[in-house]
Amino acid sequence: MATEIATLGGGCFWCLEAVYQELKGVQHVESGYTGGQIPNPTYEAVCAGTTGHAEVVRLTFDPQEVSYREILEIFFTIHDPTTLNRQGNDVGTQYRSVIYYHSPEQQSVAKQVIAEMANVWDAPIVTELKPAETYYKAEDFHQNYFRQNPLQGYCAFVVAPKVAKFRQMFKDKLNSPR
Template sequence: MTTEIATLGGGCFWCLEAVYQELKGVQHVESGYTGGHVANPTYEQVCDGKTGHAEVVRLEFDPAQIGYREILEIFFTIHDPTTLNRQGNDVGTQYRSVVYYHTPEQHELAKQVIACMASVWDAPIVTELSPAETYYKAEDYHQNYFRQHPLQGYCAFVVAPKLAKFRKVFTDKLNTPA
């Protein structure tokens, strides 16, 4: 099986991780940091906003089961790509909307999807489109966060509604029954 990598930032990585873990064709989801200028940043450093990193998820997926375009269409449905450096109450450059492309083909597809999604949103899309940079895995306690802490406040009030929306809109894309 040949797999590909997608790296996406759209607010807190816990939200994106929870969604993509349930997506058919996604083999592995990992929370991490990219797009900054400090080597091996910690969560506290990234949250401070001075490292330049975004909270991201890195997906390993099977393109025979799900295409990069579909991954991006889901991405633009589960977060607000029109708010600069913010998702809801999460504010700061670490929460920016960004697609880090790994190939020229991903770059082109991302441009196409952004153009298509522009008609869906009432405000301009501010999602950054950048080449993939050095990626750092987030600390172990951030991995599988929603699965381990579904009743934690942020998970219950922010992550769970996004996951429910995903399950409702993309029922046919679930890898497990919701």
Template sequence: MASEIATLGGGCFWCLEAVYQELKGILHVENGYAGGQVPNPSYEQVCNGNTGHAEVVRIEFDPAVVSYREILEIFFTIHDPTTPNRQGNDVGTQYRSVIYYHSPEQHEIARQVIACMAAVWDAPIVTELAPVPDYYKAEDYHQDYFRQHPMQGYCAFVVAPKVAKFRKVFADKARAEA
């Protein structure tokens, strides 16, 4: 089996991580930072908004089980791609909507999905589409965050509803143990 990588930013990485961990065909999800100018930034530097990085998830997946297109369709369902540098109360360039593609094929699929989504949303899609830049893994305490802290305030009020929406809309794609 040859796995593939998808790198996405759509607000706080905890939200995306929690959803994709429940998707069939996902082998690994890692939170990190991409798209900035500072090598190996810290969470505090990224939150400061001066490094240019986005909070992203790097998703390793089995394309025989889940397609890149399906991953992107879920992405556009669980975050708002019409708000520049913002997801809900999370405001700043680190929360921008972005797809970093790893191949010309991913670029083309992302372009097609964005065009389809433009017909679904009432406002223009502002999702950035760019080749994958340098990527830096986030600190260990950010990994597997929702599973470790489901009752933490942000998790309970922001992450959990996104996971619930995924489970409802994509029930047929959720892992049985989820």
């Protein structure tokens, strides 16, 4: 079975990770950093905004079960692609909306989806579209963060509503019944 990789940044990686872990066809989700200038960045350095990295998730998925297009349609549903370097109270370039494509086909699909989403949002889409860059896995405590910390304040008030929205809008795409 051939798998593909998708790398997406849409604010805090905990939000994207929590949603994509529940998507049918996604085999693995990992939080990390990409798009910056220094090797092996730490969370503290990325949060300081001095490395140029974005918080991202890297998905390994089976394109026979879920298409790259579907992954992007969900991406544009669970974050605001019209706010530059910001998602809610999370402000800084590390929270930018960005799609890192891994092939010319992914680039083409992403361009199509961005163009289609321009008709959905009231403000211009500021999502960046860039070729995949060197990726660094985030520290272990960031992995599976929402699953391990559902009652933590940020998780309860920011992540949980995004997961609930995903579950409601994409019931047929859940990897297990809820």
